[in-house]
Amino acid sequence: MTRTGTITMSMQELDRLKVIEAVAEARLMTWRAAERLGLSRRQVERLVMRYRDEGAAGLVSRRRGTRSNHQLPQTVLDRALGLIHERYADFGPTLACEKLHECHGLVLSKETARHLMMDAGLWVPRKQRPPKVYQPRARRACFGELVQIDGSDHRWFEDRAPACTLLVYVDDATSRLMTLHFTASESTFSYFEATRMYLEHFGKPVALYSDRASVFRGTRAATTGNGVTQFGRAMYELNVDTWCANSSPAKGRVERAHLTLQDRLVKELRLRGISTLAAANAYAPAFMATYNAHFAKPPRSTFDAHRPLRDDEDLDAILTWRVMRKVSRSLTVLNDRVIYLLEDTVANRKLIGRYIDVWEYPDGRIEIRAAGVALRYVPYDKLAEIDQGAVIEHKRLGHALQVAQVLQAQRDNRPISGSPSRTNRGAAVRNPTPRPARRSNAHSPEKTVSVI
CATH class of the missing domain: 2.40.50 (OB fold (Dihydrolipoamide Acetyltransferase, E2P))
Structure with missing residues (x-):
């Protein structure tokens, strides 16, 4: 608000005053002032007449200081605030507004309830709340106590080969790379292969810490029937716990390793001319040794929490x-x-x-x-059938599209079944009655591939 003499005017009213003054002094056309103010010409003429009669005070809104036509009675506001104090003091404004309407028949907007609660000190706007402090979780003390696992879908070979997935196993206590395994996509069998490499080299850790992908967290299609995934069932038989993180920062060790690998490992693969999964997996142990020498941290405890595989634990049968x-x-x-x-x-x-x-x-x-x-x-x-509703995880979408492109190219190059040849087109035209279609042969050699 701005004071003009003894009149308090808002910035909008002050801008209107300048325009009306220009019209009254013949420095601005009426129609031009109407466009600038977003008013009609008749309204601008009324404002000019009011300015000439009353001066700047004539341009101040006549409703200033009067009660709004839509304002609720004070008795209703007092009753609502009393009920909020009595029953809904720890509710949010939206929920408190809903309960006032459902349980007490008081109809008011959520913004009205918000202002009532803010004035009473029951609600603090989000902008005025102190920022939350997320302190980093301390590392585990022992090597092999907690291993974070995740897959990174990336163009690891740049333009030399299609994008693929790298499965990364990182020890929480030391940030040490335990296993790197290149695979076409993130699936249960790819995790079986990477986990087998880990178990045969280090033994059994206490727990594996992953995200909530369907490989680790039960969905109807991926479970064994009792809500446990195939990977979870295998780890249970090996007496290894599997836990899912609630967010990406919760498994920050492996997430930060992804960023370093997507920079350093991509360049190392380029310098060595590696562009296949087999060659990349053969080079992975050498890269892990160099990486761990630079970035691994010593654990707080010298105890190794890994346990050896038992003689009766057959990985071929379990995985x-x-x-x-x-x-x-x-x-x-x-x-x-x-x-x-x-x-x-x-x-x-x-x-x-x-x-x-x-x-x-x-x-x-x-x-x-x-x-x-x-x-x-x-x-x-x-059985050959068309699966139009295949459910594909977002992490496997890139691989699924590659397979779909290969299959579409094969179908595009195949001649259309039943199309008339050059020799019998005339007969087909002379005899337009279509023949009954043949039943598909179940023993057809054509293969169908489903990516789920």
């Missing part, structure tokens, strides 16, 4: 994808759109209607087990 499948009346088992035919024996006939285990190994081998005994089977058929 597998296991699902339960029902045996049909025809002694078949359907898994991943492939039908497996069991031998027609007396023992297998007793399995009809029961659920048995199907194990898939990282190398692609399939093993069907019942009561711990492997059954003999024959792959009978592979």
Whole structure:
């Protein structure tokens, strides 16, 4: 607000005063003043007449100091504030406003409730609150006590090869790189491969700390049936705890390692001309030794928390994808759109209607087990179907698009089925009645690839 003589005017009213003065002194056209003020010409003429009669005071709003037509009665405001003090003192303005309407029939806006609570000292605006202090979490004391794991999808080979994923295992106590594993995408089997390398080299850590990806956190499609993921089930059998971080800063050691690796490792791969996953994985141990010599920290305790693998812990059997499948009346088992035919024996006939285990190994081998005994089977058929609703995680989207481009290129180069050739186009025109389409042959050699 600005004082002009003995009149208090707002900045808007002061700007209007200057424009009206210019019109009254014939220094500005009326229509030009109307455009500048966003008013009609008649309103500008009224303001000029009021200025000539009353001076600057005539341009001050006549409603100043009067009660708003939309203002709530003071009794309603007092009742609302009393109820807030009595029942909703620790509520936010929005929730308190909703409860006043639901429970007491008081209809007021959330901004009105906000101002009431601010004036009463029950609510502090976010801009006026002191900033929160997030202190860094202290490192674990022992080597192998907590290992942070994560995957980084990046163009590790720059333009020399497509983007891929690097799985990184970092020790929380020392920031030491424990395992680097290049893979096409972040999946359960890729984590099985990287974890096996870790276990065979260092032993079993106390716990693995990851994000909330579906590999580690249960979803309906990725669980074993009891809410545990395949990776979580394998780690449980090895007696290794798996925990999920609530946010990226919670596993800051591995997140900061990603930034360093995306700078240094990319350049090292370029200098050595490495552009394949196999060559990168072969170079990874040498890079880790150099990295740890520069950036690793000594632990507070000299105790190594790693435990050796037991003799009865078979990594080949533990690091597998296991699902339960029902045996049909025809002694078949359907898994991943492939039908497996069991031998027609007396023992297998007793399995009809029961659920048995199907194990898939990282190398692609399939093993069907019942009561711990492997059954003999024959792959009978592979079902071909179109999956229009495949669910793909955001971390695997890049790899899925690459596979989709390859498949689309193959389909684009394939001749269209049923198109008339040059020799029979005339016959097709003469006989426009379409023939009934043939049923698709289930034994067609064409393959369908699904990326989920």
